[in-house]
Amino acid sequence: GKKSLIKQNQFRYFKNRYKIEDAIINNNIDVIYEIPGYSIDRLKWIGKIEYFVQAPRNVIFLGFNNRITPFRDKRLRQAVLKAINIPPLVLNVNRGNAIIARGPLPAAFFQYNSLTQDGFNVKESVKLLKQAGYKDGLTANLIFPSMAFTRSSLVNIIQSDLDKVNIRLNIIKTKTWEEHNRLVKSDSCQLFISGGFPEIVGDMEGMLRDFFYSKSPFNLLGYENNRVDKWLDKAKIEMDPDKRNKFLSLAVEQILKDTPAVFLYHVKPHFAFNREKIKKLVVDPYGIIQYHRLELK
Template sequence: VERVEILDSLNVVFHLNHSSGGFLYSLASPFSLMISTRTVSESGNKNDTIYYGTGPFIKDNFSGPVYSIKKNKQYQGIKSELDRVYFVRLLDNENREYSLTKGEVDILSNISGHQIDRLKWLGKIDYYVQRPFDIFFLGFNNKNKEMKNIFLRKAIASAIDLKKLVFNVNRGNAVVAMGPLPEIYYNYEGSIQLEYNLNESKKYLLNSGLGKSVNLNIIIPKMALTRETLLETIKTQLSKIGISLNVIYSYNWDEHDKLVKDPKSHLFIDGARSEIIGDPEPFLYSLFSSNSVFNTMNYNSPDVDSLLLMLKKEGDANQRFILCNQIMKHIENDVPALFLYHVKSHYAYNKEKIKKMVVNPYGLIQYHKVQLN
């Protein structure tokens, strides 16, 4: 943004340094920068920890352990039927289900599909399944000496049966990835990844020149409990072609980031989601630009960098789609990672009390649009 021109009390004009095809998508994102005059004037540089709210709700109690927001009576949009919304963190699955069935809570957010299977037979519970907008992947450290070998990357990518992996690990909570982008961003005509084929995988490993038996390091965050099951599945499938894994655990996210970027690391499991839905450019830039701090794969392609810059500036929707296809083709050929699955978020609510629950494409419950019976 070069400058902002104020036309009147309700209209502004953004003057940009260059054309930006995704700029309006960025402004429309609920994760975009929203400025509260009161927050800025009263909190100064501490506005990341002090909240007032300019939307349908404003801050009520943020001291915990039960947090609450209250209806903003001055809000000019849709007025909420709810005077207050209370938030409590329930760490135990059994406690979550019990709290909903006993009426202690009215909504469970981001729960697993098998919990929905148990709850929906009670009669009083309804549910909602969110379209995925994230990606989990087996990342390759493309700066590592061994992982620079395209044949090794292809051997790993074609040795893992994604359908079996997703079924065994996720149990209905995810969909198999056909590439890096969830379907909410990109309509795949077919997978851009190598298909599971053990015979081809063994040939790739042989062509790598690394021998019939290869040992690689994989970085696993001990904080993410679900990664253990995923890890065991990957280890089992890679062992069939002669690849063994040396597991290195991280115990906090700062340590994890350092280990992933270490030149000695080969593999890691990571995930990403875009804060701007509707346009794939920010998602692709975040993961694959050599200038992005979120490019944990250390992927570096001058062609992709150039295409991403063109995509950022291109305003024509058809041309943007063509550029996106070209970027995806490069990613298909380079195999910087194996894209595993997209997670589906599940929500359960008490239908005896709630007539309608609305969740936006970002997985955020729109409490001001909740309708009560």
């Protein structure tokens, strides 16, 4: 192939997201990795910024501690799901930088067909709360990663929606991912914000196994369903693609019925670059910029 015209790459780390925006505006940097929605909305008006946009391969969700009360009760989990108005939440948090989740897997890698989680319905939410014995509502701890910039607005919107059905959140902020993961695994956690993506792009079996297989060390939800375990075990060894997808479809369908989490959105990774200097940016499916294939103007 063509020899790269780039002799040297210089990487810079910014703790402050706004300083990153200033740097590309002032020509101090030429490429930004996976920028959040609020930056996309602002930078697009500058005139010299172009974006490389990938199909989403991740999911952000509101997780329940399925191991202990109160959210061992599926009716309460469904009450929370029906109390959250997800479409406007996704728009306000991500500014068009995400796709509304229908379930745990991005549609780009898995055809849901008719499979989707239940939608917004306040009356049904209140009804389910009463059926579960919480007619006066309840208070629940939510573990929130304060180091994740966009999730502060996310948790505020969730809190506002749940307040309307008298589900009150006690928000516990964590400062590091180590602290966050430790608290999520503890009994003090009842709700938490999290997300993930598959290790192998295009193959969702591993992602489902990480989050929803009962014996997985990454199953922070404490979710257990023998049928889901069985279908994931079969999918792991099945060589026929159609049969394998059928097992995965059955697993997703059961997961949506059980509501171990509220699936919120799939982020569309955006890579910003200075189009006055760069003609073409190439990014592989794992989000790694291929600098040897980058074309300069």
